[in-house]
Amino acid sequence: MDLDMDDYIDPYEEAEAEAAAEAAGIAGPNAEDSDDDPDSDDSDAESDYEEQSFGLLSSGKHRVRNPDGTFRCPFCPGKKKQGYKIKDLLQHADGIGVSSKHRRHGRERASHRAFARFVRTDPSFAADLVGITGILGAIKPALANSNGSGSATGEAKAHAAPARSSSVPAENGVLPLEVERYAWPWACVLAAGSGFNAEEFAGRVAMFSFVEVVPLFVDGMDNIGTFAIVRFTNDWSGFNDALTLENHFSVNRLGKKEFEISSSGMGAAEGEGGECEVKVYGWVAREGDYNGGTVVGRFLRKHTILKTIDEVSKTESEKSGEMVARLASQIEEKNRYLHDLETKKNATELSISRLEEDNRKLHEAYNEEMRNLHRRARENALRIFQENENLRQELDNKRRELNSRAKQLEKLSAENANDRKTLDDERQKASEILLWEVKRLRAEG
Numbered sequence: 081m082d083l084d085m086d087d088y089i090d091p092y093e094e095a096e097a098e099a100a101a102e103a104a105g106i107a108g109p110n111a112e113d114s115d116d117d118p119d120s121d122d123s124d125a126e127s128d129y130e131e132q133s134f135g136l137l138s139s140g141k142h143r144v145r146n147p148d149g150t151f152r153c154p155f156c157p158g159k160k161k162q163g164y165k166i167k168d169l170l171q172h173a174d175g176i177g178v179s180s181k182h183r184r185h186g187r188e189r190a191s192h193r194a195f196a197r198f199v200r201t202d203p204s205f206a207a208d209l210v211g212i213t214g215i216l217g218a219i220k221p222a223l224a225n226s227n228g229s230g231s232a233t234g235e236a237k238a239h240a241a242p243a244r245s246s247s248v249p250a251e252n253g254v255l256p257l258e259v260e261r262y263a264w265p266w267a268c269v270l271a272a273g274s275g276f277n278a279e280e281f282a283g284r285v286a287m288f289s290f291v292e293v294v295p296l297f298v299d300g301m302d303n304i305g306t307f308a309i310v311r312f313t314n315d316w317s318g319f320n321d322a323l324t325l326e327n328h329f330s331v332n333r334l335g336k337k338e339f340e341i342s343s344s345g346m347g348a349a350e351g352e353g354g355e356c357e358v359k360v361y362g363w364v365a366r367e368g369d370y371n372g373g374t375v376v377g378r379f380l381r382k383h384t385i386l387k388t389i390d391e392v393s394k395t396e397s398e399k400s401g402e403m404v405a406r407l408a409s410q411i412e413e414k415n416r417y418l419h420d421l422e423t424k425k426n427a428t429e430l431s432i433s434r435l436e437e438d439n440r441k442l443h444e445a446y447n448e449e450m451r452n453l454h455r456r457a458r459e460n461a462l463r464i465f466q467e468n469e470n471l472r473q474e475l476d477n478k479r480r481e482l483n484s485r486a487k488q489l490e491k492l493s494a495e496n497a498n499d500r501k502t503l504d505d506e507r508q509k510a511s512e513i514l515l516w517e518v519k520r521l522r523a524e525g
Contacts, residue, residue, distance in 0.1 A: 126186045133194035138202070155191040166208045170199055171323075178389045263365035263384040264392060265314035266322040269376055271339050272306045276358040281308035284360045288328070289321045296375045307376050309365070309383075316396070322364050329362035336363035 133155075136142060142154035150163040153172060164172060177193035199205050270281045270293070278295030285293065288310075296307040310325065312318035329335050339361035370380045387395075 126190045129187050130190035130194045133191040134198055137195060137198040144199075153192075153195065155188065155195060166199070166205065170196060173199065178393050259388050259390070261367040261370075261386040261388050262319075262392075263370050263380045264387040265384060266312040266318045267365040267380065267384055268310040268312070268322050268325050268362055269336075269365050269369055270308040270310060271361045272358050274305055276306040276360070278306050278308055281310075281360065285310060285325060285362070288325050289317075290325075291318075294379070296379055307374070309376070309379055310362075311383075319392075325362055326364045329360075334359060334361045336361065339363075 137144075137154070144151055144154060146152055146163060148163070151166055151169045152162040152164065153169065156162075156172075173192045173196035177189055177196055179189060200209070268290075270285065272281075278297060281295060282293040289312075291311045291313060294309045294311060296309065310322075312322050326335065365376075365380055365384070367386055369376055370384070370386055371377060
């Protein structure tokens, strides 16, 4: 079965997207349900729901196969893409099934684990699983009998023994995704013939995303091959990149199995135009590579450790929990700081409000005082003007009165002068008369 890399589905794409959304403070699509279900973190309830989902799938109540031969996920009805290949469908179900409880609702994880188990164990999928590489639990091509498709299907059914739980090793030595042990941080092994230059490995995988390519040199050992380790980031995107590289080599029949069974062809192969090109093989580093006695095993034991998907998920969950706790503590501290700022802001606003009220009252009192001053000044000016006018009139009246009296005095003075003259005349006459009388008396005497 050829894998179309354009339609390749990231097995942890949705989990990583939700983790990034949580780190940015954006609620994921299941955020509103996580607070409503009290059993979301209850492992017993999750296991019960997984069994219920498996029972519903076994009863045929969910449609999985599309008319065009592709497959759909019955537990993602709102997902835009519902035309999976069988390998992509298993990667989708496995990716959500092993995602962290901080990223996925418990029922969603349980239903997808049940769906992955159902696809691996139901006889109707046995023919579809034959020959798929890169998916744990898939039927190997060697299990198919070349005598006929019927026997191939029957033998596939015999090897697809049902597992009781996604966290328990399956029968016949086939390990579920959760218990297979990988070299972590994620790594891939590149292998080529002994005549291949280890420095050229990087050019063969340049189209992939990785951290570095580490060539492994072996001194004094001939015909053992040339190896390199491709190192990836230790998160789920790194695991996806490692699986992508492995799938690329598996599709081109250059995986670990081909490397092991064709050591005689591990040299130069005739390329186009008569040129010789050395085959390069690649696969994800697992427990067998880690425990091997080759230079690959020694490098992996020195620089990596063995972990299952569950252990990595637990580590990621613990990191996420620590981050959530740290962020919650920071949020609480920020909330306290914001509360203090809010209190200070309210006190400042109250103080400003009071100052504005006092300022308004001062302005009103000032304006009222200025109005009173202007009114009093105007009244005083009017009063002074009126008093001046009255004084002027009074002065005029007195002047006229004085003029009148002066005239009267002048008149009286003139009359007195006339009276005095008359009196003087009369006195003189009287004196003359008296003198005449005296003379007359003397003359008579």
